Amino acid sequence: MTNEKKLEIIKTYIDDIKAYQQSQDWPIDKKLHIKRALEAYLDLYNDAQKGRLDLDVLHENITSFMYMLQ
Numbered sequence: 296m297t298n299e300k301k302l303e304i305i306k307t308y309i310d311d312i313k314a315y316q317q318s319q320d321w322p323i324d325k326k327l328h329i330k331r332a333l334e335a336y337l338d339l340y341n342d343a344q345k346g347r348l349d350l351d352v353l354h355e356n357i358t359s360f361m362y363m364l365q
Contacts, residue, residue, distance in 0.1 A: 301350040308357045309336055315364055332360055
């Protein structure tokens with residue numbers, strides 16, 4: 296799989312996290328947790344785009360977070 300495809304997949308996960316944050320179903324403390332995670336993943340995504348972070352590590356981490364949310 297190419298790095299561009301990996302970045303696309305990771306971006307869809309970030310978009311999913313944004314949707315979770317905006318959901319009315321979450322209590323405020325969970326929304327704050329999701330907001331902090333989203334900010335961190337956006338920073339990590341930017342680092343990955345610049346080649347400063349391994350895409351596989353970011354993918355593994357973000358999928359673990361998504362699993363925790365479900």
